[in-house]
Amino acid sequence: MAEPWRESCGRAAELLRGARRAVAFTGAGVSVPSGIPDFRSPGGLWSRFDPLAVASVQALAANPLGVWEFLLDALRLFHRAEPNPAHRALAALEADGLLAGVVTQNIDGLHQRAGSRRVVEFHGSVGAWHCQRCGRSHDHARYHELAAADLPVTCPCGGLVRPGVVFFGEGIPDAAVTGTRDLLDGADLVLVVGTSGDVAPANAIPWRVKRAGGAVVEVNLGPTAYGELADIRLDAPAERVLPLLYELAKS
Numbered sequence: 001m002a003e004p005w006r007e008s009c010g011r012a013a014e015l016l017r018g019a020r021r022a023v024a025f026t027g028a029g030v031s032v033p034s035g036i037p038d039f040r041s042p043g044g045l046w047s048r049f050d051p052l053a054v055a056s057v058q059a060l061a062a063n064p065l066g067v068w069e070f071l072l073d074a075l076r077l078f079h080r081a082e083p084n085p086a087h088r089a090l091a092a093l094e095a096d097g098l099l100a101g102v103v104t105q106n107i108d109g110l111h112q113r114a115g116s117r118r119v120v121e122f123h124g125s126v127g128a129w130h131c132q133r134c135g136r137s138h139d140h141a142r143y144h145e146l147a148a149a150d151l152p153v154t155c156p157c158g159g160l161v162r163p164g165v166v167f168f169g170e171g172i173p174d175a176a177v178t179g180t181r182d183l184l185d186g187a188d189l190v191l192v193v194g195t196s197g198d199v200a201p202a203n204a205i206p207w208r209v210k211r212a213g214g215a216v217v218e219v220n221l222g223p224t225a226y227g228e229l230a231d232i233r234l235d236a237p238a239e240r241v242l243p244l245l246y247e248l249a250k251s
Contacts, residue, residue, distance in 0.1 A: 003236065005234045005235060005236040005241065006244070008232050008233070008234050009234060009241060009244050009245055009248060010248055011232055012217045012232045012234065012245055013245055013248035013249040015189060015215050015217060015231070015232065016093075016098055016099075016189060016191070016217070016245065016249045017098070017249050019098075019188050019189035019215070020186065020188050021100050021186045021187045021188055021189070022093075022098060022099050022100060022187065022188070022189040022190070022191060023099065023100050023101055023102070023103060023183050023184060023187045023189070023190055023191070023209075024090055024093075024099055024101070024102040024103070024190070024191040024192075024193060025102075025103050025104075025190055025191070025192050025193070025195065025202075025205045025206060026090075026102060026103070026104045026105065026106060026111070026193045026194055026195065027104070027105045027106065027193070027194045027195025027196070027199075028105070028106060028194060028195065029193065029194025029195060029196075029220060029221065029238060030084075030086050030087065030090075030104075030106065030110075030193050030194035030238050031081065031084075031087075031106055031108055031110055031194070032194070033084040033085075033086065033237070033238070033239040034081040034082055034083065034084045034087070034108075034110055035077065035080055035081050036077050036078065036081050036108055037077075039051075048073070049066075049069075049070045049073075051168060052168060053066055054066045054067050054069070054070035055067070055070060055167050055168055056167055056168040056169050057167055057168065057169035057170055058169065059167070060132060060160060060162065060167060064152040064160045065151055065152050067152065067160070067162070068151040068152035068153060069148075069151060071143075071162075071163065072143070072144070072146055072151065074126070075126065075140075075143050075144040076144050078108045078109070078126060078144075079144040081108060081110060082110075082113075083110045083111075083113050083114035084110075084239050085239045085240075085242065085243045086193065086194070086238035086239045086241075086242045086243075087110050087111055087113075087114035087116070088114045088115065088243075089242035089243045089245065089246040090102055090111065090114070090116055090193075090242060091111070091114045091115035091116040091117075092115075092246050092250075093245075093246055093249065094115075094116055094117060094118065095115065096246075096250050098246075098249050098250065099191070100118065100183060100187065101116070101117075101118030101119065101120065101183050102116050102118070102119045102120070103119075103120045103122055103179075103180050103183060103184075103202075103205060104119060104120070104121055104122065105122050105123050105195060105199065105202050106121070106123075107121065107123055107124055107125050107126050107163075107165045108126065109125055109126065109127050112127075118183065120176055120179035120180050120183055121176065122172060122176045122180060122202050123165060123166045123172070123176075123202070124163070124164045124165035124166045124173060124176070125163070125164055125165065126140070126163045126164075126165060127140075127164075128140075128163070128164040129143075129161055129162065129163050129164065130161070130162065130164065131155035131157060131159040131160070131161055131162075132159045132160045132161070132162050133155065133157055133158065133159025133160070134155060134157045134159055136155055136156075136157070138153075138155065138161050140163070172201065172202075180205065184205065184208060184209060187209050187212070187214055188209070188212075188213065188214040188215065189209070189214055189215045189216075189217065190205065190206050190209040190210075190214060190215075190216055190217070191217050191219070192206050192216060192217065192218045192219065192220070192226055192230070193218075193219045193220070193238050193242070194219070194220065194238050195220070195224070196220070196224045196225060197224050197225030197226050198225060203225060206218075206226055206229060207229065210229055215231045215232075216229050216230045216231050216232075217230065217231065217232045217233075217234070218230035218232070218233045218234065219234045219236070219238050219241045219242065219245075220233070220234075220235065220238075221235060221236070221237060222235070
C-alpha cells in the first residue's frame with residue numbers, strides 16, 4: 001500500500017519549484033537519524049542532566065564541573081554522528097538553487113558537513129570555543145577525548161572555556177538574528193523539518209513567513225505546534241521524505 005505522505009510530497013515539490021525564495025527551518029529531529037537524540041526525548045541529554053544545572057548562565061558561574069561533564073557527553077555524541085540523507089538532501093536543494101539556505105536550532109554542525117553553505121545557527125555552534133573571561137579562542141578538536149580528570153577546561157587566564165552556544169538565560173546572538181532576518185527576507189516558502197515548534201523565539205520563524213503570505217511545508221513525525229499552520233504536512237521521517245522531495249523538485 002502506498003504511503004499517504006508520498007502523494008503530499010509531490011504537491012510539496014510543486015510548491016518548492018514554484019517558490020521565488022524557499023528556506024528551511026530545522027530542529028533536533030533532523031539529526032536524530034545521525035545518532036543524536038532530541039535533548040528533550042527519552043534517552044536525550046536532558047534525561048541525564050538538569051538543563052538549568054549544567055546549561056544555564058548560573059551554571060557557568062556556579063557549576064563549571066557539571067557544565068563540562070554535560071559538554072563532554074554532548075561532544076562524544078556529536079563526534080560519532082555523521083550527516084544523514086535529510087542533511088544531504090537539504091544541501092542538494094541549496095546547490096540546485098531550490099533552497100536559499102537553512103536556519104537551524106541545532107548546534108551539531110551536520111548541515112555544514114553535509115554541504116550546506118548558507119546556514120544560520122540560531123542557537124550557536126559547538127564549532128567555536130572561547131574563554132568566558134578573556135574571550136580567547138580555543139582549539140576544540142580533541143575535546144571529545146578528554147577524561148573526567150581533565151575537567152573543567154580552563155584558559156591560561158583562569159577563565160572557563162565554553163562553546164559558542166546559547167545557554168539558558170542568554171540572548172540569541174546578534175549575528176543569528178541578523179542572519180535569520182536576511183535569509184527570510186522575501187521568503188515565500190519555509191520547509192519546517194524536525195522541530196516541534198515549542199522553543200521560543202525560534203519557533204516564530206514559520207509564522208513570520210506565513211504572515212508575509214508564504215507557504216509552510218512541514219516534515220515532522222507526530223503532532224507539533226505547526227499543525228494548523230502548515231499548507232502541506234508530511235508525517236514521516238525526514239531522512240525518507242527529503243531525498244524524495246529533492247528528486248521530485250529537481251525534475
